[in-house]
Amino acid sequence: MILRNIEPILCTRLATVVPAVVLLGPRQVGKTTLARKIAADWPGGAVYLDMERPADRRRLDDADAYLRAQNGKLVVIDEIQRAPGLFEVLRGIIDDRRAAGERFGHFLLLGSAALELMRQSSETLAGRVAYLEIGPIDILEAGTASLDAQTLWLRGGFPESLLAQGDGPSLDWRRDFIRSYLERDVPMFAPRMPVQALGRLWTMLAHQQGGLLNQARLAAGLGVSAPTVTRYTDLMVDLQLVRRLAPWSGNVGKRLVKAPKVYVRDSGIVHALLDLETWNDVLGHPVAGPSYEGFVIENLIQCAGPRWRPYFYRTHDGAEIDLLLERGGQPEIAIEVKKSSAPTLDKGFGMACDDLKVLQRYVVYPGEETYPVRHGTQAIGLAALARQMQDA
The missing domain is CATH 3.40.50.300 (P-loop containing nucleotide triphosphate hydrolases)
Structure with a gap:
């Protein structure tokens, strides 16, 4: 166990x-x-x-x-x-x-x-x-069980999926999990909510992993009203299957994006909704980058715990931070996520950190070495930063 x-x-x-x-x-x-x-x-x-x-x-x-x-x-x-x-x-x-x-x-x-x-x-x-x-198994818990980050990202953190004897059985478990939620839990919590429409929304959110919540576009795709999309999304958030990441909205004299970003919280569920079974399937799909971003963000939020409040930051002129962690009303940690093994930073990340006067700056990438990059930022692996967050 x-x-x-x-x-x-x-x-x-x-x-x-x-x-x-x-x-x-x-x-x-x-x-x-x-x-x-x-x-x-x-x-x-x-x-x-x-x-x-x-x-x-x-x-x-x-x-x-x-x-x-x-x-x-x-x-x-x-x-x-x-x-x-x-x-x-x-x-x-x-x-x-x-x-x-x-x-x-x-x-x-x-x-x-x-x-x-x-x-x-x-x-x-x-x-x-x-x-x-309690969320799915995170990067630190997986490490204590000698499970690698690649498997955790592919299969997600639900124990039965993560520990399955092969990628095929893992995907089968996640498909059954999705079907069970739609056929059993949704009718219990929202008996009048059409299950098929909610399943389509779940899949649409997986395709748009990490995108800004655009209720009008989702409503058009589902053939329902924008308030109905809000109710559907509220239920998915309540069941802890979807995360709405709020935009940071302090007064910095900039025009800020106000819509939240939306993530399917478990990367394995993202891949199951899109029928991606293997590592190569994921890497060959356009969702690979957004999926890795969501995987990193969810792990860091879970490891950071309730002492930190998570946001993202984006201005209309291109300054952006993927994950901004605030404590005591003050933004303290800025995190960019890059799937590349040799990450490079956009100018917008440095601009955003300067806007908010954030000194702790990190770019998380799928490697283990920690080293300095541009804009006073440290490149760091997910497990290393998660450990820092847990100990902070």
């Missing part, structure tokens, strides 16, 4: 910070595996309940009585968004245990619809719950 970097953070939150933790992440990303591992080692024991299993739902017919009977144990509830009525029950139990001096480590809640689950839980568990996000 691949060790997940979020595990010690999750254990610390449960043991010393809050009574409950909500662990958010798309299906099949490893939430259940991690939760079962933590539960197996939890002092006092643990109970695991899956809200997709009828037998487990029946155990919660009298949820208050059942959950109170598990006092002293960690209760793991998987796919919690299927049982929104539990949040009110959990609030009462947590408050009673707090009054008795039992403050930490009661509940671990797993879910795959981030915005909806946060809305449900925040209404009843405010001040009682922490939120953590």
Whole structure:
């Protein structure tokens, strides 16, 4: 089993910070595996309940009585968004245990619809719950398991895809994953949303990986209205399958691009949506550069963690930064992504860094050597910069 970097953070939150933790992440990303591992080692024991299993739902017919009977144990509830009525029950139990001096480590809640689950839980568990996000396996986690960056980029970070016995079985798994989301999850979260149209949008976003969100163009391609495209995109973002990367919008006296950039978050899903099975298939396709850019950006955001706010920067006169990381309201790190093994920088990147007075400047490329290039920038490999971000 691949060790997940979020595990010690999750254990610390449960043991010393809050009574409950909500662990958010798309299906099949490893939430259940991690939760079962933590539960197996939890002092006092643990109970695991899956809200997709009828037998487990029946155990919660009298949820208050059942959950109170598990006092002293960690209760793991998987796919919690299927049982929104539990949040009110959990609030009462947590408050009673707090009054008795039992403050930490009661509940671990797993879910795959981030915005909806946060809305449900925040209404009843405010001040009682922490939120953590687990994404697909990142470059540092893959490295500890001796998996190379090329395989991670090709297959993506979902464990079953990454660890498959060959590129063909990996692609088959990702195709099934896409079909499962469209046939099972979309009807659950948005029963009136046409599945075929959402699948076409997903594929269109893969073709336009890293492009500016143009709702009118997408709407024309789908034969729907722009507000409908917004609803479709909102759902994909909520399910943590798509990222809307916001433009930085501070006052620098420049005309700034205001539309967000849109990425399918997992590179393996990008390749599956476009029927790209092998390394050569990817390299021979126009999406190769944008796919690598999205792969790097998603890994760096995940490794940087919630302390940093991610943006991109683009002006109408050509100054651009692929990934801008801000902390404390101040842009601190500028990152350009180049698929070339000998990267060169455009003048626009230096102009953008000067506009924002950013001193930490990097160009990420598929190599391992770190060396200086133009505009005060360091060329650096993805794993090396991800490690710096995680330690920052």
